[in-house]
Amino acid sequence: xxxxxxxxxxxxxxxxxSMTLQxxxxxxxxxxxxxxxxPGMGLRLIYYxxxxxxxDKGEVPNGYNxxxxxxxxxSLRLESAAPSQTSVYFCASSFIGQxxxxxxxxxxxxxxxx
Amino acid sequence: RKEVEQDPxxxxxxxxxxxAFNCTYSNSASQSFFWYRQDxxxxxxxxxxxxxxxxxxxxxxxxxxxxxxxxxxxxxxxKLSDSATYxxxxxxVTGGYQxxxxxIGTKLQxxx
Numbered sequence: 433x434x435x436x437x438x439x440x441x442x443x444x445x446x447x448x449x450s451m452t453l454q455x456x457x458x459x460x461x462x463x464x465x466x467x468x469x470x471p472g473m474g475l476r477l478i479y480y481x482x483x484x485x486x487x488d489k490g491e492v493p494n495g496y497n498x499x500x501x502x503x504x505x506x507s508l509r510l511e512s513a514a515p516s517q518t519s520v521y522f523c524a525s526s527f528i529g530q531x532x533x534x535x536x537x538x539x540x541x542x543x544x545x546x
Numbered sequence: 547r548k549e550v551e552q553d554p555x556x557x558x559x560x561x562x563x564x565x566a567f568n569c570t571y572s573n574s575a576s577q578s579f580f581w582y583r584q585d586x587x588x589x590x591x592x593x594x595x596x597x598x599x600x601x602x603x604x605x606x607x608x609x610x611x612x613x614x615x616x617x618x619x620x621x622x623x624x625k626l627s628d629s630a631t632y633x634x635x636x637x638x639v640t641g642g643y644q645x646x647x648x649x650i651g652t653k654l655q656x657x658x
Contacts, residue, residue: 463644472554474650475590475633482643522589528644533637534580535646537589 434458438523438538445513445545453508453541455523463526464506465490465535466498468519475522481506482528513545547572552634552649560657563624567652569617569634579610581619582633584651590633593619624656 436457445451457464466478477490481500495517497509506525510517520542524535552569559565571579579596594601596608596617607620617634634649 465646467648472650475648477646480643482641488643524646526644526646528639533578533644534592534595535635537591539589540587 436523436525436536436538438541440541442542447514447545449513450511453521455538456505457525461525461527463528465524466508467522470519515545518545519543549573549647550634550636550649552652554650554652556653556655558655558657559624561624561626564622565624567619567632569649571615571636573638576636576638578637579617580635581608582635584631584633626656629654629656
């Protein structure tokens with residue numbers, strides 16, 4: 433059981449380059465999330481998808497786009513990378529029960545923009 | 547005011563000590579609560595859920611006080627392997643969406 437799989441694990445981009453971070457989960461979860469984690473800032477929500485076909489902005493969406501390709505996959509795209517987007521990115525998924533359940537995380541993508 | 551507030555620490559404690567972390571949340575409509583553990587350069591992983599009645603898992607005890615909007619985690623007989631960052635997490639389900647809010651995390655360093 434792979435859980436949540438993120439690719440790539442590491443990436444270095446030049447300012448202005450674009451890239452897509454991939455995320456897939458095999459737990460049949462309906463909700464998926466993208467977070468970034470920076471020192472002293474904690475985990476901040478970039479975008480989320482409550483279910484297949486829906487996406488919504490989180491706390492820090494500027495500079496990012498997302499696609500919920502199907503129930504399993506939720507990708508994050510940086511159209512024109514900036515040094516401020518240097519961070520660790522985590523994808524997560526959860527099943528929505530009546531009161532909410534725990535989120536499961538991928539291993540993270542360490543992105544450096546130079 | 548942040549939705550979930552935690553003291554970032556670090557808490558430096560000797561092996562065998564008992565240490566407690568606290569967390570407060572601002573949304574009284576929050577529905578479920580968790581503690582996650584995050585090791586350096588790793589993803590967060592669920593440590594335990596938190597219930598109003600209090601719950602225990604080995605050396606770990608979690609407690610929720612809804613009236614005070616306060617969550618706690620107690621670690622007894624600290625081990626070196628307990629060194630990590632502990633994240634307080636608050637969930638609310640609304641309109642089919644689960645809003646998951648993380649605290650900044652409290653760093654624990656257990657010293658030999």
